[in-house]
Amino acid sequence: MVLLLLEVKAELESITNLVPKGGSDGSEYTFFFKIKCGGCGTVSDKETSVTPSELYDIPKSKGSANLVQKCKFCDKQGNITVVPGRDKPYTFEDSESGKFVPIGCFDCRGIETVEFSFRDGWAAEGLTGTKFVDIDLSDGEWSEYDEKAAASVGILNLEHRFVVTK
Ligand SMILES: [Zn+2]
Numbered sequence: 001m002v003l004l005l006l007e008v009k010a011e012l013e014s015i016t017n018l019v020p021k022g023g024s025d026g027s028e029y030t031f032f033f034k035i036k037c038g039g040c041g042t043v044s045d046k047e048t049s050v051t052p053s054e055l056y057d058i059p060k061s062k063g064s065a066n067l068v069q070k071c072k073f074c075d076k077q078g079n080i081t082v083v084p085g086r087d088k089p090y091t092f093e094d095s096e097s098g099k100f101v102p103i104g105c106f107d108c109r110g111i112e113t114v115e116f117s118f119r120d121g122w123a124a125e126g127l128t129g130t131k132f133v134d135i136d137l138s139d140g141e142w143s144e145y146d147e148k149a150a151a152s153v154g155i156l157n158l159e160h161r162f163v164v165t166k
Pocket of ligand 1: 037038039040041042071072073074075076
């Protein structure tokens with residue numbers, strides 16, 4: 001098994017505390033990424049979704065995971081579970097210092113997460129405290145107007161990486 005931290009980096013313009021929150025309708029945030037087989041190294045063509053509250057039984061085991069998948073090529077089966085409590089909001093200060101910050105953590109067995117897709121369901125706060133919800137990062141950037149600050153806010157130059165942790 002390997003524990004992978006999903007770390008992101010972004011340029012935040014007059015905005016802070018960027019988090020994968022889910023929709024304003026109460027829907028949970030869903031992670032999308034491609035899957036790499038630990039057996040043959042094949043990376044899936046399509047992105048797979050992982051939702052922390054959705055649990056699936058692991059065949060031939062009493063355990064469950066947020067994703068159970070079998071490789072199309074070598075038939076090796078693997079699973080992934082979201083590990084809570086390892087994530088932090090991405091702040092304006094992080095952005096200023098160009099830091100990567102973990103926003104998710106995954107316990108990967110037999111398969112691994114690669115190529116994260118930001119998509120929608122993000123939330124953040126203007127430096128004035130204005131709340132922004134339903135932020136869609138599918139285009140790799142986002143901008144809006146903060147009435148309280150009478151200035152534009154934005155998210156640019158999104159990057160991500162998966163880092164092995166303990
Ligand atoms: Zn495989």
